[in-house]
Amino acid sequence: MLIAILMFDVALVAWSLHLMQEAIEQQEFSLMLAGTLVAMSAAAMMVVYFLMGSYIGYLAQMAQHSYRF
Numbered sequence: 001m002l003i004a005i006l007m008f009d010v011a012l013v014a015w016s017l018h019l020m021q022e023a024i025e026q027q028e029f030s031l032m033l034a035g036t037l038v039a040m041s042a043a044a045m046m047v048v049y050f051l052m053g054s055y056i057g058y059l060a061q062m063a064q065h066s067y068r069f
Contacts, residue, residue, distance in 0.1 A: 005049055012042035
């Protein structure tokens with residue numbers, strides 16, 4: 001699952017770079033804004049993935065401790 005998310009994230013970053021390059025060539029502010037928003041969404045997706053991974057690990061650890069008693 002991690003590989004698929006990383007590949008999707010790399011695709012988002014590549015798309016955002018393409019949008020920003022087109023924005024510079026065409027001097028278009030809206031494309032630059034779109035590229036920035038796509039890059040921020042890629043970063044946010046990675047942050048949420050790592051936060052949820054830590055939380056799921058914490059829940060799994062708590063579940064193991066509850067069975068010991």
